[in-house]
Amino acid sequence: MSTKKSRLDRLRRSLGLETDNEWPSVVRERLGAYVLLSVYLVVIWFPIYYIFITSIKPSAEVLSLPITFIPRDPTIGNYVDIFTNRPFDNYTINSVIIATTTTVICVTLGTLTGYSFSRYDFMGNKTLLLSIVGARMIPPIALIVPFFQIMSSPPLIGGITGSLYDTRLALILTYTFFNLPFAVWIMKNYFDGVPESLDEQARIDGCSRWEAFFKIILPMAKPGIAATAILAFIFSWNEFVFALVLTSSETAQTLPIAVSLFVADDFVDWAHLAAGGMIAAVPGILFGLFFQQYIVSGLTQGAVKE
Amino acid sequence: MSTEKQPLRRKLDKLFIPLTVGPTLLWIAAIIVYPTVKLIINSFQFRNPVTNEMEFVGLRNFERLLFAREGANAAFGGFSQEFVAITRNTIVYVGFSVTISFVLGLGIALLLHKDLKGRSWFRTAVIVPWILPYVMSGLMWRWMFQADFGAINGALQQMGVISGNIPFLSNGALAMAALIVADVWVFTPFIVIILLAGLQNVPEQLYDAAEVDGASRWSRFWNVTYPFLKPSIMVALTIRIIFDLRALDLVWVMTGGGPGKATEVWASWLYRTAQVFNSPGPGAALGVVLLVVTFAIVATLYKIFGESPYEA
Numbered sequence: 104m105s106t107k108k109s110r111l112d113r114l115r116r117s118l119g120l121e122t123d124n125e126w127p128s129v130v131r132e133r134l135g136a137y138v139l140l141s142v143y144l145v146v147i148w149f150p151i152y153y154i155f156i157t158s159i160k161p162s163a164e165v166l167s168l169p170i171t172f173i174p175r176d177p178t179i180g181n182y183v184d185i186f187t188n189r190p191f192d193n194y195t196i197n198s199v200i201i202a203t204t205t206t207v208i209c210v211t212l213g214t215l216t217g218y219s220f221s222r223y224d225f226m227g228n229k230t231l232l233l234s235i236v237g238a239r240m241i242p243p244i245a246l247i248v249p250f251f252q253i254m255s256s257p258p259l260i261g262g263i264t265g266s267l268y269d270t271r272l273a274l275i276l277t278y279t280f281f282n283l284p285f286a287v288w289i290m291k292n293y294f295d296g297v298p299e300s301l302d303e304q305a306r307i308d309g310c311s312r313w314e315a316f317f318k319i320i321l322p323m324a325k326p327g328i329a330a331t332a333i334l335a336f337i338f339s340w341n342e343f344v345f346a347l348v349l350t351s352s353e354t355a356q357t358l359p360i361a362v363s364l365f366v367a368d369d370f371v372d373w374a375h376l377a378a379g380g381m382i383a384a385v386p387g388i389l390f391g392l393f394f395q396q397y398i399v400s401g402l403t404q405g406a407v408k409e
Numbered sequence: 410m411s412t413e414k415q416p417l418r419r420k421l422d423k424l425f426i427p428l429t430v431g432p433t434l435l436w437i438a439a440i441i442v443y444p445t446v447k448l449i450i451n452s453f454q455f456r457n458p459v460t461n462e463m464e465f466v467g468l469r470n471f472e473r474l475l476f477a478r479e480g481a482n483a484a485f486g487g488f489s490q491e492f493v494a495i496t497r498n499t500i501v502y503v504g505f506s507v508t509i510s511f512v513l514g515l516g517i518a519l520l521l522h523k524d525l526k527g528r529s530w531f532r533t534a535v536i537v538p539w540i541l542p543y544v545m546s547g548l549m550w551r552w553m554f555q556a557d558f559g560a561i562n563g564a565l566q567q568m569g570v571i572s573g574n575i576p577f578l579s580n581g582a583l584a585m586a587a588l589i590v591a592d593v594w595v596f597t598p599f600i601v602i603i604l605l606a607g608l609q610n611v612p613e614q615l616y617d618a619a620e621v622d623g624a625s626r627w628s629r630f631w632n633v634t635y636p637f638l639k640p641s642i643m644v645a646l647t648i649r650i651i652f653d654l655r656a657l658d659l660v661w662v663m664t665g666g667g668p669g670k671a672t673e674v675w676a677s678w679l680y681r682t683a684q685v686f687n688s689p690g691p692g693a694a695l696g697v698v699l700l701v702v703t704f705a706i707v708a709t710l711y712k713i714f715g716e717s718p719y720e721a
Contacts, residue, residue, distance in 0.1 A: 113620060136520045143517060144534050147594060151537070153560045154549045170563030212436065215429035225426050231434065238441045242655035242703050244676050245696030248451060248689045249444035280440045287433060311418050312425040341542035343658045348684065359544040363662055366548070373552055380545040387540040395533040398540070402602050 151384075158182070158377035165374045181378035190353040191379065194361040198383075201271050201357060202339040205278040209335045210328060213286025218316060220287065221294035222302065232291070239284045247348050250277060254349050273349045274357070278342060282335040289334075289401055293327030294320070330401025333394050340386050358383035448700075451693030463690070470694035474682070491670075499674040501585060502660075503653045506592040511646065513593065514600025519634075521601065522608040532605070539598035543658035550591035551663045554578050581671030584664050588672055591659055600645050607641025608634070647710050651703055675699060 305315035365376035554577040666673035683692025
């Protein structure tokens, strides 16, 4: 408190303010920050507001002039329509299954592997870690052709499963490609921050490596796991290009594809598109609002977004 | 605890590393190494339209896509006009988007780093655009820029700034500008997050010392903040550039590369080549070029800043 006060005093003196009554520059600076941030927020949230009001306008109002920025006649009809006239229930289920499964695989494998990379020196561990992380550098879009070919006739297991094209499995396999290296990386960094003496103590107390990991270390890694899980879920939920190439029907298509399907060549059904878009945006908005600190901590530990 | 009673336990313990690392390595090898090898093989092949077989054609795919066959088509260095135009679009798109979102993101990060009440609330609100599906964001901006019923024309008209509608997405330069606006909107939060983390590394006492020395605001930023922020800046810029170069979503849903080829960038060109013409060979060749360019950019940035983006 006293340092703050002296800092303020110094500032006041440096600005040539003699009395305490004048508005200190710290306050002015803060007010300025609030104003700038508020203007920025209003501007960046306006498009989201606009797509939201479009989603609750009747189609006729969407295409009428002048544009209404507050809906005259709000309705949930568009939302009802996309679930009754279009298979939005299927799309949503696909999105949930694909994103959840990918997340579970990536978190499980990523946590175990990240822990070993953090704790043990084994043959080529540095090179292996670097290649896993380097795999993220490969532009996914460069691989759309080979992925399409592989999913259409999978090598080795092709005789058993047949084509994986237009299945949820194809997308789950593909999305682990985006998210697994990233999960390994976040978890490795996270475990680096958990003191090694904890494992050692557990080992001295007679725990096996597995017990030390599951009983002592894993419970401490919850925030790291949360960060990895949230980001892996969001990345898989939002992915568009591979879903576009690898699926063709509602048996496997996800919400981002469903939204893009409202765009016909020369006509766009904006009201329904907006409703579909809001559905697709739900996890992003919810995770953003409630788990923002996990997203930030996960990313700042060296992660990457596709 | 006697040890000879637990042979299985000890065996399992010995297998800890292979069992924890092995599955991930196999998985990644199968899902990344194999497609990458296939990509490189594909790039040397072409599907014979008659027999439908893939035939080895050497470097012909690369030649056809990148170089002009006739003099009339040639731009400088013998490259084809199409290749040069698309590369120029890509540089404009990535260059402007990254620069604008970086400057904006740095400003917002500096504001959010201040000791403000409700800082976490602001941070939450700033982050959201980045975690929405890109497709939805792209379509949302397409709707914003729509000529007749879009919000931007509507707002400008209702405020009396313009009298007629501006056809944002059907004019080449305006369409590119619209794309850049959308890209900046989506990716500024990412810059903010990374830079905010970096700002936490700046020791507070240094600011006090700088204040005592009477350092100006600019010199405080340049001499105190910037050196500590440099690794984060490096990470933010590398990832931004690489991902902008390869991201298709926004371009595809907002303009589809049009009007004409005004907003065609590398990613959309690659997709079109591979998908629309159903030709794995040329598509793969472009994929290989993009792969090489990506690694070249990473290596260059690594050389300049001497630090891997993954080690900051």
